[in-house]
Amino acid sequence: MASMLRALALLLISFSPALAPAAPRFDSRVLKVFRLLRGCPARAYAQLFVDVSDENGLDWRLLPVLAFLETTGGKTARSNNLFGWDNGNAEFESPQESIRFVGSRLGESSLYLGQPLSVGLRRHNQRRSYAKAVRKMMRKLENY
Numbered sequence: 001m002a003s004m005l006r007a008l009a010l011l012l013i014s015f016s017p018a019l020a021p022a023a024p025r026f027d028s029r030v031l032k033v034f035r036l037l038r039g040c041p042a043r044a045y046a047q048l049f050v051d052v053s054d055e056n057g058l059d060w061r062l063l064p065v066l067a068f069l070e071t072t073g074g075k076t077a078r079s080n081n082l083f084g085w086d087n088g089n090a091e092f093e094s095p096q097e098s099i100r101f102v103g104s105r106l107g108e109s110s111l112y113l114g115q116p117l118s119v120g121l122r123r124h125n126q127r128r129s130y131a132k133a134v135r136k137m138m139r140k141l142e143n144y
Contacts, residue, residue: 032144033064040073042082045099052099056107059117061138063103066124069133 030046037043042064049067053060063083064073070084071077077084079091082098085105092098106112112120121131 029060032141033060035144036064036068036141037073040068040075041077042067042071042074042095045095048096048099052103056103058103058107059138061141062106062117062134063099065134065137065141066102067099069130069137 027047027050029050033046033049034043037046042049046064049064050060052058053063067073067082071082074082074095077095077098078088080095080098081088081090081092082095083102085098085102090098090101092101106120111123115123117135118131121134125131
């Protein structure tokens, strides 16, 4: 009886694609972030980095690269602050909260909104070498 019900369900699905479960969406960006953060605690949030970037109109490479450069992907993060936000003084309930907060801040703040990446990076960290390192890592991430 159970096998007959399964066969009937499969038959119905084959005639009505709307009833078929949605196939998981593959996003190569998530895989690239996952590879970048190999050996890092932040690796578990590869999908969230991409989702938050998309939600806030950011380049998908920016948040994971900042986390990687600032706290070695969470290895040196204090108080779940994956980005060293507020000179490392900001405290978050979870790493996910820090990703969402920093993503929204970079995407919505008048300090960053509509600004070229170079301007935003300079506002985030005044050292010229910092902006250069971020852009270099972003290019590298594109090819992971």
